[in-house]
Amino acid sequence: MKNTYIFDLDGVIVDTAKYHYLAWKKITEELGIVFDEEFNERLKGVSRARCLELLTEHSDIVLSDEEKHRILEKKNAYYLDYIAQLNQADLLPGVMKLLEKCKGEHINICLGSASKNANYILDKLDIKHYFDVIVDGNQVTKAKPDPEVFCRASEAMRVSSEDCIVFEDSIAGIIAAKNAGMYAVGIGCKDTLTDADIVFKDLSEFSV
Ligand code: BG6
Numbered sequence: 001m002k003n004t005y006i007f008d009l010d011g012v013i014v015d016t017a018k019y020h021y022l023a024w025k026k027i028t029e030e031l032g033i034v035f036d037e038e039f040n041e042r043l044k045g046v047s048r049a050r051c052l053e054l055l056t057e058h059s060d061i062v063l064s065d066e067e068k069h070r071i072l073e074k075k076n077a078y079y080l081d082y083i084a085q086l087n088q089a090d091l092l093p094g095v096m097k098l099l100e101k102c103k104g105e106h107i108n109i110c111l112g113s114a115s116k117n118a119n120y121i122l123d124k125l126d127i128k129h130y131f132d133v134i135v136d137g138n139q140v141t142k143a144k145p146d147p148e149v150f151c152r153a154s155e156a157m158r159v160s161s162e163d164c165i166v167f168e169d170s171i172a173g174i175i176a177a178k179n180a181g182m183y184a185v186g187i188g189c190k191d192t193l194t195d196a197d198i199v200f201k202d203l204s205e206f207s208v
Pocket residue numbers: 009010017020043044045046047048051076113114115116117118137170
């Protein structure tokens with residue numbers, strides 16, 4: 001029985017994916033790295049540090065640990081500036097209705113996000129109380145597509161992976177869900193999320 005839903009945050013619950021993109025856009029401009037929306041698909045779902053690695057590998061730039069640290073702090077400062085005004089109006093379509101429905105149907109609600117800002121964002125959106133378990137980027141050591149983040153959620157919930165449905169907007173996250181042995185609902189574009197079990201435009205199209 002699929003009684004546990006694990007939601008990714010950025011791009012599934014709230015439209016913050018665009019702000020991650022804009023923050024990286026500023027950083028890459030400063031570093032002189034070519035960066036576009038197509039490459040950005042590879043950064044979705046991936047930890048902040050891994051994003052920088054992907055960008056530097058792609059452009060053959062070598063940075064010292066100190067420079068990496070400084071750039072990651074700066075990227076986050078840009079991002080936090082963008083999301084300063086975030087509130088419940090920024091929830092993506094269908095989120096509130098689905099969370100309410102899950103509560104009514106006694107479905108376990110988990111967060112499985114790579115973001116270290118997840119708790120801060122859930123507070124801003126005023127939806128933290130819906131979640132039975134929150135696993136975020138501060139608790140995992142391996143970035144998606146490693147299944148760690150989702151496995152931690154199912155373990156905390158004491159359910160098996162076959163009982164979990166993961167909602168994800170990123171290629172790395174869909175692969176992570178499949179690596180965890182879970183059913184993967186893609187949120188976004190069918191042509192991008194080719195490994196998902198099913199794809200919807202947003203959560204309003206999904207029914208419990
Ligand atoms: C994921 C985003 O949810 O979180 C990635 O899809 C982002 O793009 C990652 O890099 C880490 O986020 P943060 O908030 O810790 O920089």
